[in-house]
Amino acid sequence: MCQVDEEYNGQLEHRVTPRVSKKCVKCKENTAVLIIRAGDAFCRGCFKEYFIHKFRAMLGKNRVIFPGEKVLLAVSGGPASSSMLSQVQEGLSRDAPKKLRFVPGIIYIDEGGASGQSMEERERAVAQLESVFRATNYHYHIVHLEQVLSLPSSVLEAGSSATEKPQTGSSYKAAVDQFIQTKKNQHPDFSVENAQSHLSSLSMQKVENGVTSPITPEHTQALQRLFASVRTLTAKEDLLYTLRQHLILHTARTQGYTKVMMGDSCSRLAIKLLSNISLGRGASLATDTGFSDPRYGDVVIVRPMRDYSSKEIAYYNRMFDIPSVFIPGLDTKAQDKASIQHLTESFVTKLQTDFPSTACFTAVAVLSHRGDCRIRISRRRNECYTEACTLKRD
């Protein structure tokens, strides 16, 4: 026995473990500080560049946001939407000629009434977020979910797009050039950056900032009664999502925003994709998880964080101190099988650890990104989005 050990001692191979202390694959000079995707090591500077570049490339490639447009950023306080907010700040503040040119506004929807939080907890979360929003100097709206009960029914109808939407890329370029020209002509002394802040300050003065009408306990109780009438957690989460969409849409319409940016990361979209298939919503897969969702007509929803995995976002937020607030939701601390969405989430995260490329990039990227072009949906079936309500059970 002892002899066997001595014999094999010299011949045993040691498995080479991958170490983070290798060189960055991009600049090949600095030491890498993190590994993302399937083994790409990046140093701090290159990672920041990579991260920022992906955001700009996403917007630039798709060319749906025209210069001077009012864009509503839907921020939930979680890491992905906080990251999106910081990217927008980053993009708007640069002096580079290719900086982003739109007028941002922020919306936060306080869902504490549905998830059973007390008023103090909700106010605390709102205060934390308000301090984050104030630091950005953008116009922000804080809307309570209770207000969805008093929305007019016109929110259910798809509006027609207000302006003639040019379809080709060349008209986008023409629009951008025209924008730069008009800015230069109007204020020959100002740089484009000053004109931008001038525009945003104008919009801030016009409308009151911040919180919309305060809510009463009766409102909260009405909302809680609505959610209690829904029997399964799956349906409750679905309902919450729909109500949230309606509120965001209503705010966008009344405040004159033509685009809404949602902070759905690639992982979140992969979960959404699989849950929607399990719920029977295969027909609307491309618009639910694709880059742009034009079903509402006058307001287009875009998802610029589509290519970021949750791991990348977490690393970026930690390394560059992006503030985010954790707010418990409907399915926090729920069991794995409590709802279809929660089950899908645990399935996708487990799959992502074992097969890093399967869950996130294959499912979402191929089906929705390439499949944005590939998966056609008949227009008739998807124009009415109350269809989303009739597909709910229980």
Added chain:
Amino acid sequence: MPVLCSSCAEKRAVLKRPKTAHSLCKECFFWAFEEEVHQTIVSAQLFKHGETVGIGASGGKDSTVLAHVMKVLNERYNYGLKLLLLSVDEGITGYRDDSLETVKRNQQQYELPLKIVSYEELYGWTMDAIVKQVGLKNNCTFCGVFRRQALDRGAMMLKVDKICTGHNADDVAETVLMNVLRGDIARLRRCTAISTASEGEGVVPRCKPLKYAYEKEIVLYAYFKKLDYFSTECIYSPNAYRGHARTFLKDLEAVRPSAIMDVIHSGENLSVREGVKMPVQGTCGRCGYISSQALCKSCVLLEGLNRGLPRLGIGKHHRLHEKILSQQPLTQEEERKLKAVDF
């Protein structure tokens, strides 16, 4: 207070239906199950009067129930079909040889003619020999591809007009989920079709009459009817990729039983835009079977096995097809990549 059947309200309920959670007595459950299969057949117009139909029989619960239900419905509704059993012997010891005994017993019980085709006589390889060469990971590909062709060859030998297989709702839902996870758009479009395309020579169309029947209901049906079937899993199945989709689907069913039908519904409604490049159906250069590439998949796999390069069929090697067709030797680099992975 005993629970009464919710359908006839006379007899006591003996089971709760997995699909709808109704409490039913035995006869009402049989009637409901058979009626649903009948509706599936009629609304999809699967069969024409006077056709010869081959039932893909493996001896497992799905094909046993399929054979039984087809026989019952053929008599009850006068489909006018000539039914026969078609079985494939893959050469997996401890699994296939036992299940074939079950099929032979089925033949006597249902009084249907039986034909057995084996991999050994068609290709010269059994699954055990293939697994020895390929390893435990990608062997389901070999088995599946060879079996499709074996079924078709057997059907042509018997001059059958249509083949029907016992794929149930769980199978179709798993396939949808698996194709989503792999990003396989071409297959996604086809996998929910209830019957395959029927044009072309040398192609026998295949259909799935049990497409909307839950696996649990099939088991209940077989149990209550006391049907004779073989119930062991294939010994190579634990390592298959399909296992992930299967576990997920079973969990979904536990949360919401209608999820299986919802997944199938989603799969049916996913359609691909025109103008997207889809594989075109042609014929294989070597054996004349249908294929979307120059060589059909089973010729490629066989070539790989015979040359000792088992990874020839796994992954994308379109450029090598011409080389194989013209009998050119492969370069050193290509050979190295195609050898089996050493563990």
